[in-house]
Amino acid sequence: MVYKNVLLIDDDVDDAEIFMEAINVIKKEIVFRSEDNPVIALKNLEISDKLPDLIFLDYNMPLINGKEFLQRMKSKEKLKNIPVILISSPSEEFVSDLLQQKEIMRYICKPNSYSELISILKTVL
Numbered sequence: 001m002v003y004k005n006v007l008l009i010d011d012d013v014d015d016a017e018i019f020m021e022a023i024n025v026i027k028k029e030i031v032f033r034s035e036d037n038p039v040i041a042l043k044n045l046e047i048s049d050k051l052p053d054l055i056f057l058d059y060n061m062p063l064i065n066g067k068e069f070l071q072r073m074k075s076k077e078k079l080k081n082i083p084v085i086l087i088s089s090p091s092e093e094f095v096s097d098l099l100q101q102k103e104i105m106r107y108i109c110k111p112n113s114y115s116e117l118i119s120i121l122k123t124v125l
Helices: 013-026 038-047 066-074 092-100 114-124
Strands: 005-009 031-035 054-058 084-088 106-109
Touching: 005 013, 005 038, 013 031, 013 114, 031 038, 038 066, 054 066, 066 084, 106 114
Parallel strands: 005 031, 005 054, 054 084, 084 106
Antiparallel strands: none
């Protein structure tokens, strides 16, 4: 699938900037936006007329974590079919359950370097 509208939900603003740079290096035609507050991100998704084609979701966030965000998102008819890639480092058992239930399409560990991020994004986008 071709993703043209990508959303990153991550409370780390520096990570979001690096992510945006990496996406621009790979595919400049992708519309990228990020949200650092998962509660606001969910509200914005609920009212948006233009939903993302793909969401990258950090697991470790304040207010609500990635699991809770995912549960809330998937309970909304309008949002439940948006593909989600979980990024972070939760337990393998948790990730395995989400993958088996098709709650997420993929899991990636947060990369340790910019070049690793580029490599990962090339396989996804």
